[in-house]
Amino acid sequence: MNDAKIRVNKFSFYYGQSKALHDISVDVKENTVIGIIGPSGCGKSTFLRSLNRMNEIITDTKTDGEIIIDGRNIYDKDVDIVDIRRKIGMVFQKSNPFPKSIFDNVAYGLRINGAKDKNYIAQKVETSLQNAALWNEVKDRLNTNAFELSGGQQQRLCIARALAVEPEVILMDEPASALDPTATLKIEELIQKLKEKYTIIIVTHNMQQAARISDFTAFFMMGELKEYGETNKIFTSPAKKITEDYITGRFG
């Protein structure tokens, strides 16, 4: 199992005294889509945000165990948090474009990482927007404010923004929860396409969506990873009764 891109090993997370994640262990293969499901408050977002150390913004938190990405524990003392976050991109549940032009939104990550060359930046912005399936809709108005885009477009813009800095892993926290079915479909198609180049971990409340887009599914409950395996298997013959109950909607 050493070829795993991400290897979570007995990882626990605490908000102050309260333990939000209990001894999570899971291996993630490169170029796969992992769906994370589970009832509200079970720790899905906490888990996701642990993977790029985003939780550290919150004061008084603590971790145990390790998360090894490309053979390196990202919680080691000498790891540069900035490198981690560049390598592990993140798309938030609520799309959060910056109040800048469409172009500047996508260029933002490049610029803070030191890119100066105008042609390089323009080129990168274009390919990122293309990869996020947004280019055709915005190519004539790159200088308009990102807030003028529709909700679905804004979310794809955030994906483009994340892609621009060339991450290897993309974390998505319910990226389609605020979108209508058409926009959702677009995002789902996009995820299928992105899988060829990236490893994607996506939180979703929508069972059908998890079944449609993910190769592997992780079922969380009350801070524990209850079951993890191929999506087909989890949805057709889950090993645990509780997983089945959740998937079939008997609670949750």
Added chain:
Amino acid sequence: MNTRQLKQIFGFNLLRICAGIIFLSIILILYDIASKGLNIISWEFIFSMPKKGMTEGGIFPAIVGTVMVTSITAIVSIPLGMGCAIYLNEYAKNGKLTRLIRLSIRNLSGVPSIVYGLFGVVLFVQLMNFGTSILSAGLTLGLMTLPWTVTASEEALKNVPKSYREGSLALGATKWQAIRTNVLPYAVGGMLTGTILGLARAAGETAPILFTGVAFYIPFIPKSVSSQFMALPYHLYVMSTQHPAIEQVKPIAYGTALVLIIVVFAMNLSAIILRYKLRKLKEE
């Protein structure tokens, strides 16, 4: 009509009267000063030196003095206040120390201005050896406006959505990069608005400059920041209470008052316009 409606009408009118009283008194003050001060104001009055023991001539040195002192106040208070606010809002952990700092800042804004004046004498005039000067007075006023600047700046920072910071950090920005490129640009307008209001107040203060550098009568423009100076509020005070020929100089006093009010109003107005523009920008 039932009693609930009556109560409502009564309450409504009570509030209306309160608002009316405030509005009326402002109008009365303005009318009084404007009616007595307007006819003395002229380019001559604004741009010439006081003459003959201040019984004639203009108030130019007082205007220049006020502008210079307020500039020093701004130079001190803006970077310090903004820096402090950035530290408190973005870096400081919400512990006991931070709460203590916040509490003292809040309390500082309630300290009477004369106390700042005395403090300024000890610290700037004597200890730091700046003497009674524009510099000492400006620094004293700078300290006095700090609570405003800090509070307004913190408020402005709080108004920037958390998602801007998170989005930036998630792309690999350092904390300072996130603040500089994705927080400050959206907070700086609000910070300035609050700061200008603080400065406007400082420009009209007498007590803090009283012992730290303002002078009775200096009929020329200050040469440097280590000179003593005349200032509008103090000039007004002198002309209306200290001058030997009080009746004779009354028009000058009213003219000074009007100029002072116009200066302060202009500053407040610019803050209001700035805030309005920013709000519109945000809505777009």
